[in-house]
Amino acid sequence: MLTFYHAPNSRSTSIRQLIHELGAGDEIKTVEVTIPRQDGSGGRDPANPHPEGKVPYLVEDEDFVRERAAIVLYLTDRFPAAGLGRPVGDPKRGRYLSWLTWYQGVFEPVAILSWAEVDHPAIKASLRDYDTAIQRLDEVLSQQPYLLGDDYSAADLLCAGPFAWFGDQLPSTPAIRDWVARCLDRDSVRATGER
Template sequence: MLTVYHAPRSRSTSIVQLLAELGTGDQVRVERVSIIRQDGSGARDPRNPHPEGKVPYLTDGADHVRERAAIIIYLTDRFPQAGLAPLPGDPLRGQYLSWMVWYQGVFEPVTILSWAGLDHPAVKASLRDYDTALQRLDETLSRQPYLLGADYSAADLLCSGPFAWFGDALPATPAVRDWVARCQDRDTVRALTAAEGR
């Protein structure tokens, strides 16, 4: 059985939201585990098979997937009936994969570096910087309501997460703020907020 290892109020919350959006019901088990938090609280949970004790982590029999973008791609391919991601052969598939990998490889790192006040020419040359990443989002969301066009997708769920989590502490343009509000105006978000007290 598919199992997602999850710690409330962490990066794995987005995967639990995705499961609700996908309507997986009893096809995926969510195993709550503890993790070491940024403030030093918590502890590594021996039940969590992630090699670093982190979440989210997905197991599927003998197979396993780590990193949110990879888990989201895996699950949206596994449960395509929800329509949250274009499948191989769809003309939007390349854009979808690009946003997913851009988030994991560019946006989250530059957001963390910016928040931490770290700056170096090598980072800007390879990853770009937060302002450039924000501009990329703004250019897209000034033209259309969601990253892939008219409809909400798993790319929106992933990429809007930091703005929802950090709120006004994370700089955003009006187009990006409006997009985040649309992404947060979902029954799955309301249910998770009530369940996790986020």
């Protein structure tokens, strides 16, 4: 059985929502753990096997998966009938993989750095900048309702997360705000009761 380590109202909330979207709650055991929080509360939980005490963390037998994009890919490949991923051979598989890794490697870092008001030429040269990332999202979402076209996918769930979490603190565009509203208007979001 798969075991998912989760701390409410953290990065693992998106994986909790994904599990609901996949209809896989009966096949994945969720273990709630504590984590250190930015406000100084919480702490590392000895019940959490993640080597850094982070969440999300997914374990199956002797194997594990960490980092949200990897967990999203693992679960959508594992539960393809839900249609939230794009399987090998699908004509949008490359786009799907690109959005997952773009989120993890580009967007989340530049969103956090922008929110924290950290700016340096090396950041822009290596990661890009927040405005460029927003421009890319806006270009796509001005043409279609979701990142891969007409249908919601796990890429939308992952990439819309920071806008849901930070709200108006992250500048966006009307097309992005409309997309985020669509992504938040889902049973999985309501079922978790977490932002």
